Amino acid sequence: MRSAVGTPSGRVEGLGPRVDAATLGRLSGGTEVSQEMTLTGTVGNNQIDHAVTGSNVISSGSFDGATGLPMVIQNTGNGVLIQNATIISVKLQP
Structure with missing residues (x-):
């Protein structure tokens, strides 16, 4: 597994751009979640x-x-x- 390494550009290698605390604060609590x-x-x-x-x-x-999350689809x-x-809901808490 490749570890995420911060870069000077503010991107995390393999993960995309970083998100600042203010943006995370506005998105917490299930904003824009579809199930x-x-x-x-x-x-x-x-x-x-x-x-x-x-x-x-x-x-x-x-x-x-x-x-x-291994999945098996069987067909006879x-x-x-x-x-x-598959819908996966993840809740991150401090």
Whole structure:
């Protein structure tokens, strides 16, 4: 993992521009937060012939060494639309 290193330009390497305390103060408490997501998709005119599906198994140790928020999307079918969305709310407190 690369660590964030401050630069003279006021940017934090890999993270973008710094935000001053006054701006953070105005944005605290959930300003501009959305917890709604709309996904749309279409599957049509599919034709599957002689399809073979495999096993759908998550075994012990599958997430060893994983960081962040690991996600698994499993599908045992063919010709399907898979939609995935995640909303993560983070609350920072002093």
